[in-house]
Amino acid sequence: MATLVRSFAPAFPALLENIFNDFERVAPAHQHSFPAVNVLESENAFKIELAAPGLKKEDFKVNIHENNLTISTEKKEETQETVGKYTRKEFNFSAFKRTFNLPKSVDSEKIVATYIDGVLGLELPKKEEAKPKEPRLIEIA
Template sequence: MTLVKFNHHPAHRTFGGLIDEVFNNTARVWKDDVLTNDFFGTYPPVNIQESKETYALDILVPGWSKEDFKINLENNVLTISAEKKAEQKNEDQKQIRREFSFRSFKRSFSLDETVDAEKIQAKYENGVLQVQLPKKEQDLPKSKSITVA
């Protein structure tokens, strides 16, 4: 199974530009890259574990409901996405500050032939979307006893 990676910043930086960014723009880089509202909203963090029988994806997405998620498998690419709709504004109230945002995300994973697509399961609890990707029976390692001659 392969994680589809995204690059947020250009990879081609000069050494001088990198030093200048580190020493002169540290606050801006920290603010723009980490403290923005959509840093974790655009690409939620994912843990991937593998056992003998399954792959397991744990995606950290607090504040969503299970109805918000769409999970699709097409051409061995598993796509997990979610979108929240904006809530209705109350005309009787004045908005002084708004820190809640309604956003979406989309993550894609390339699956190999060992995953049994018919048995994929997902559940959402305590802010973590858990996706189980069972391996096909014939691909599971078999134990075999070997006698010494």
């Protein structure tokens, strides 16, 4: 029995290595990817741009809970074609969820979202106290 274990043991790591190497070649096509995101800051607001072509604005859910902004989508497509005795049924499912921790300077009551040409845009205005103040001259007495 020990001979069997010894002769099998060296082959087992090689077998695992082959399986994982095959998985690495196949996995990228099946892995979920997240849309590219740009975050921009100006004096008065933050702007988030999320590239998500092929979706409709109804596909998105944008939520704020506590200080977290969550953008998610879930899309299911199914087609079925029957020709004679042959039936072809295809389906596709895609989903993603991104969460951003908002700074305290964001006025979460005034956030606006748009979806134009495959880009989800969110305008996150800053609270008045967080905006830069005009310089003030202080008189010396």
